[in-house]
Amino acid sequence: MADTFQVTCHKPDNYDRDRRLQGLGGPGGDGWYRTIDALISLIKAGDKFWTVDQKNNSVWIIVAERNGREYLKTESDGIEPNNLLALPHCP
Numbered sequence: 001m002a003d004t005f006q007v008t009c010h011k012p013d014n015y016d017r018d019r020r021l022q023g024l025g026g027p028g029g030d031g032w033y034r035t036i037d038a039l040i041s042l043i044k045a046g047d048k049f050w051t052v053d054q055k056n057n058s059v060w061i062i063v064a065e066r067n068g069r070e071y072l073k074t075e076s077d078g079i080e081p082n083n084l085l086a087l088p089h090c091p
Helices: 034-046
Strands: 004-007 009-012 021-026 032-035 048-050 057-068 067-075
Touching: 021 034, 021 067, 032 034, 034 048, 034 057, 034 067
Parallel strands: 004 048
Antiparallel strands: 009 021, 021 032, 048 057, 057 067
């Protein structure tokens, strides 16, 4: 059975010129944090992750691909800045 998790923070990869995130985290117990590659695998296996956009709407996080490289993004909501990059940094 798939699980659903809220994402409340991100960790940027400042050395990656295409701004791929290093990982995402969220609440629950002492909190959680997973690398982007781990999250991509979890989403492909059926787990669901969501966050809240700038208008306070829930948006799903999905796997996308550009130039042969997978990354995470939220479903399009037409709002800038990027929903994941707008989250606070994970500790």
